[in-house]
Every structure is written in C-alpha cells, then in structure tokens.
Amino acid sequence: MAHSTPVPTSHADPVVQELVAALGENSVAADRDTLLAYECDGLALYKQRPRMVIWPNSTEQVSAAVRILHRFGVPIVPRGAGTGLSGGATPVENGALIQLSRMKRILDVNPTDRMARVEMGVINADLSAHVARFGLAYAPDPSSQTACTLGGNVAENAGGPHCYKYGATSLHVLSLKVVLSNGNITELGSPDADPIGYDLRTLFIGSEGTLGIATEAWVRLIPKPEIVETWLAPFASMDAACKAVSSIVASGIQPAAIEILDDRTIAAIEASVFAAGYPLDAAAVLLVEVDGAPIEVGRDGERIRGICQQFGALNIQFARDEDERKRLWKGRKGAFGAMGRVAPDLYVMDCVVPRSKLPAALDAIREICDRYKVRNANVFHAGDGNLHPNISYDGRDADETKRVLAAGEEIVKMCVALGGTLSGEHGIGIEKNIYMPLVFGAGELDAFANLRRAFDPDGLMNPGKVMPAALCGEIAGAMKR
C-alpha cells in the first residue's frame, strides 16, 4: 500500500540510502543542483523538482529501485531524454525520477527476422543508423529523433512525418520488457507471432509511463526503400495547400510523408541556422516524400507534381540528390528549434482533426491566436490531420503566459468540436489531462482508471498524468481506503 513520507533533501533520506546501497553511489542523486536540471521535460510551462533521480543501467536495477520505491510508497516517474512535450516526464511532488538514459545498448539485430532487441534509452536515430548496414531502418521518426529515446517513443506512441505511411510506434514494437510498479519484471507481447491473451503490448504503448517502466523491446525493422523522392511545393494560400493534400490522398497515392509549414514557420526557419531555401513569399509549403520502387516513385512523383500545380503551386523544388533531400528536411525537422529566435519560450501543441477539417481548423487557430494576441506558427502532418500549433512567448511575462494557455485551451476545444481529439503523438501528460472530459465521459474515465489499477494497484506510476487531476485524487483516495 502506498504511503507518504516527509520530503528530505539529501542522503539523509532513508529511501535514497537504500537506493544507493542497491544501485551504487553513482546511480542516485538527491542534491539540489542535480535535481534542478530535471524539473521539467520539453513542456517548460510546468515545473516540479523531484525528490531524487535514479540512473539504472539494467532491467534488474530498475526492478531493484522500483521495489524500494514501492515499499516506501514513493511515486515514480520514468524519463527518457526529456524531450516530451506534454509533461509526461515532469516530476511529481515527493516522487522519484527514473532516468533510463544509461540503458542505451542495442542488444541484438536479427536481419532475417527484421527485428532488433534494444534497451529503452537508445536514441531513436541511433537505431536506424546502426541497422542501416543491413539495409534496414526503424520507421517512427519524431522530429526530436536525434535526441529522443525509444522508451519515450513507447510511452507516447510517437509518430513523426513518416508514420503517415508506416504507422506510429505501436505498429513497430513487437514486445516489451516491463517493470511493474511492485518491481516485478514481465514481458508484454512477443517477438513470436500471435501471443496468447489480451494485447497488453498495444495497451502499454502510449500509456505515458502510467502502467510500468519499459526497459527493453523487440522492435520491427523495415527494409530501406529502394529510392526516395522529395518535393517542396509552395502555395499562395493555406487553403490551396490543404486541398492539394486532400487530392493527393484521394488519388490513392500513399506518400511516405506529407507535411505542411505555414508562412510564419517558414520565416522563422529561414532566419535561423535551419534555413533550407524555403520561399519566403509562400503562404504555405507542402513537403512531400514518396518512396519505393523507382517506377512507382517516378509515377507517383509526377502525379503529385501535377496535383500541386492544379492547386496553384509554383516553383516546385525537387531534391535531386540526398544532400538536397536533407536540405529540404532540415527546415522541417528544425522548425521547432528555429522558433527559439521568435521568443524565449515555445508552446508546441498537438491536436488532431479529420483531414477534411484541416482548413477550418487552421482558420480557427489563426483567429484564436490573433484574438489572444499571441504569436502562432503552424507546422503539421497534413496527411494525418495532426496539427502542431506553436505559440511563441516569454515565460517571464505572466500575462502573456496566461493568454498562451487560454488560447491553447480554445484550440483544443475547437479541434474536439471539429470531430478531432486532444493529441496525435505527444500524449496527454499534464498538459491536457484537464481536457480529457471533453472527449471521454465518466464511464470511459472510470474504465481507464480500472485499467490503470490492473497494472498498478497502488497508483505509484506517474500519478497525475493522463487522467484529470480530480479523478486521480479520487482514485488515489479509493486505493487508500
């Protein structure tokens, strides 16, 4: 049973003492200076200093640490690289942060079965680089892929531009080794086909660290495509760009990626180190990539160009080689970083609408942000209807911060009203848990709570995340009773 303990600040903490004894001095920290660096993840709007940070280097060490924390009733927050944007890895009061960055070994690559066994601290891009020698790749490619870890990807069911064709993380993870909240180690799913029982693997992926700590996984690898073609089509209006996307999708072509960046994003990129030669006079650019066999890629590329021209695209750029392709992607991948020039802080939102509602949603986002007098720029996965409205602001300005949050709330509600949902790939975390009742009723939230309890009867795993805070309190109360 979970119970609370006073908040100590140093090694006088008996929990820290036990953790140090079990894992070693170099694997635990509870000093103020170290803890300061872990107060938030990529969502800087909310901060909370953890009670301690733990760096295990194996599943067994994770298990040992969790057993101790469970015994003392200390809440547990797993953390990868801290690049998450919904506060999933924000510490909880008096809680421990388990940092998986030391678990970064690629344990096995099996080209015959096209799978790899990896620890969860492996950086996303490092896996693809490692398996490239076998002609294989790991498909999910979130924008933070050079920094984010596979564990974080599992927690958020991360996507990325190429998940339009290849699917998000849940389609690429075959099994997970998981430490449950009492320290037990279990395997969800299997590298062998058709495991017996409920599909807990799918349930776990995207559960934001609330069901346990994934420490290892067997992941699926895909053959690298034979050729890739990348196009950048500028448009005079956002509406035309969205219509071109709808037409491309309706034509039956399945691009590998289909992204839109608006004029404000383009301006930020072109003024930054991520400058990619995007046209500054365009209202929007469409970045499209097709991959596969040469004959099909060539044909699809021609059709896409024709559709873009039909909707008024001018001066379409075609990446003639890998360097040009990297240049075109540099702007897209660096878009969030580029916005750092606009203001000290950036609120990266993540909502989804049915693709056909993209133009209406974008109009509404502009209107809302103008009304709240906040600086908005948009970059999004157009094929999936997955919007990333970005709001630049200065966190030191309390009034502006308040307006940013208010605008964000309206944007979320607008997307839900259009038939969309709260998050496409960043997760709910603490950013949007208060909005959960917008899309789920009491029955659904109760079912979620039951589900969570089935994994974590004591409510120690990442409490306060995903579920609305009030309900979390009720759940915790019910558990204690």
Next chain:
Amino acid sequence: MKFTDEIAEEIKAAAGKTGLARVTPDRRILHAAPVTNEGAALILKIATRERIVVRTRLFPYGAEESAQFHYRVIQLDLSRLAGVIEYSPEDFTIHVRAGTPLRAIQEAAAAASQWLPVDPPADNALSIGEVIAKNEAGPRRTGYGPIRDHLLGAVIATPNGNILKTGGAVVKSATGYDLHRLQAGALESLAVGLEYILRLRAKPEAAATIAVECQDRGTAIEKALRVRDLIDHPAALFIISDLVGPTRVVVRYEGSQAAVDVATERARPVLGPNRVEPAEGDKLLMAARDGGLEPGFRTPGRSPITLRIGSRPSRIQLALHAVTLVMEKVHKPVAACIHPSIGVADLWIPKPENADPRQILNEARAELMKLGGGFARLRRPFETHGGEPQPSWPDSAAYAVMARLKQSSDPLQILNPGVLPFPAPADAFAPDVPPPEQAPAARPSGASAQPAGH
C-alpha cells in the same frame, strides 16, 4: 434454475419491438437479438444482475455447449445491429455497427475505390464484430497487418451495462488508453463491441499472383523468404501444402500496374515465369484464407483439427517440423498453410474419432517450448479453457495483469467464460454454475489457476 417469464420479458423489452428474444423449450437458453446499443447494454446489465452467462455469436463453442455447464445462457446475437453509420471517403474512415458483414463494408468502400485490406476466413460473411473480436486475418496480413492495425475507435458495452466510446474518426491519436485495440483478439471477454471506426485504404489498381511448385516445405520456405528479401513488399506470401495438390509457394503483389509488373519481374529469378491467371490467383488466396476448411475435411463427422503456430521467420521451419510430427501421430498427412515472412502457419488434419485436440495442442506447445519459444492455439475446434494450468502461459506477472483486467471489466465472469484462461471469481458458483455434483463436465472457467502476483 431456468429463465422465468419475468426475466424473459425484461430481456425481450430490452431487445426492442423489432428485436428478438426467444427462449428454448427447456428454458435454459435465451436467444436475444437487440436492435439498439442501449438494448444490448441493458441485456448485459440484466445478465450481470441475474448472474446469467452471455455468449456472443462468435464461436462454434456457443450457447448449446455452454448450457452443459450453466443453468441459463443468453445467446446474444448482434446481427441486427448492422449497417454503415458514416462513411467519409475523403478521410478514408468508415463507422459501422458491429453486426455489419465484412462484405457490406467492402461494398460500401468500393464505391470510392477504397477497401478494408483484411481477408479473414469464410468469404467475408463474418461480421466486423467477429473479425475484431478474434483479431482475425487472412493471407493479406503479410502485407497489411491484422484488423487491429486498421481499428481507430469503438463503442463497446460492458457487462455492467455501460456504453463506452474510445478512439475516434481520426487516423492518429495519443489520447487516453487504447481500449478499442484491447478488444481486438479479446474474444469479447471484456466487453461487447457495438460499433467500430476503421481506417480504409485506396484499393490497389492491379494485382498479380505467382505460384510455383516445390518438392518439399523446406525448399518452399527457403524460396518464400528469398522473395520476402526482394525490395517489393508482397500483399500475401504463403505456402500451401494441402492434400489435393503439390506444395506451392504463392506470392501476391498489389498496387499500381507498373509496380506489380516490376515486382513480378523481380521475383522471376526466384520463382520463375509462373504468374497465374487472376482467377487461379484468387482461388489460391481463398485456399490460404480458409485454411482448415478444405473441401476434403468438410465431410460430416470429419471436421478438422486446425492448429495455429506463431513463431518467427527464422524459426518457422523448425517449429513446423516439430508440430507436424506431433500431429502425424494422429493423422497423416498433415496439411499446412504457412506464412513464413510473419512466422505463422496453420496445420490441419481431419479429426479422427476419439482424438483429443487439447492433447495435440499441449504436445505442440511443449515442442515449441523446447525450440525456445513460439505459440500454438486451436483454431478448430475452438479452444476453450477449464481450470487447468496453461502449459504455454509465458509469464505469471502478465497473466496477473490480464486476470485483473478481466476481473475489473467482468467481475462475475458472465461474458463468454472459458474463451481465455482466467480463474473463476471467488464465489465458485457464480455465474450461474450448477454445483459440481450436478455438473455434467468440468466447469469452463475453473477456480484453480490463481494469479501469481502482480
């Protein structure tokens, strides 16, 4: 204890005026076919209140078998909850009721040159609810994945009568827990699916099938994996090794005409110039899809025993060999349909009199364990569980989580008991189970297997 007039009337009212609620003459089975979601949910609520077992119409193991073990059984038929609720071609999504036949979904989508790229057995006659409950798939699983991968959202009814909605009509979501995907393969043992939202794909403009005969299964698997390693991704890749023809490797490419032609040409060094006529290609696909329903096994009293093996490409040949030896002890030859690139195979034999499918299953599982892993399950006859330990249950902690999920969703275990191996509730005679001295056979969900800690 039998269905009283009061309860029968209450269920009849829940089924609706145009619905169906009929009690068998012995008053032990009540067939109910509600016409609304609310009616279906209310029937579940009544069943929970009265501790009556509910069988959804998914399985050969249905109400009649269940009635051997329980005083009363509601046979819940969702076939009247059918039809397309909303189809959005521009978003490639379709929202349908659970009783909608797969065929009807394909017909609706075809109007916009779209389709749901799954091909489970039984010629599209299955309802989408059945396909999802079983996470059923056919040979196109190699190219497009199982139905779970196409599921965006669901409306489900829980045994306590709640109607829950999860997911939605967006193709990407990281909002809350994936309750809808949890239903895929759960055999309606947690909740009953009422509606589903599915992602559609553009229908490929062309297809080509290549089939080549091989001397034996080993050669066929080796050839198939060479085809898998070519750059072109097949829609289906399987080996048919049945009783009526030679062992054949079959590969199916789907896509644009140009891509299909190129893929076929690239497969030529491995498979030769063996592109078959479209009708023959469809026939081969159908044979793989309906593995275990081969005409030779359809004679009365000779229903097949079909075992599904789940392994991985590098081990499928060894797994196949080991399980074939087990089945050959009962009947020779053993027919097979193998999907080597995803590590799956169906093996089947005609069921000899007195053969015990569970014994074959257990022996197969033991052989796979010796090989280092893999799964086996009975597809026909449908596998049901008593209280016996599950020899291939991989992990006690995962089992405990599953058991708690079942317990929280369906505490009295009224919903399709016995389809997955979970312990019975603490009250050994719930739901509505006759005491042991009256029971004609072992209870379908036993009390002996306890979770081994969470």
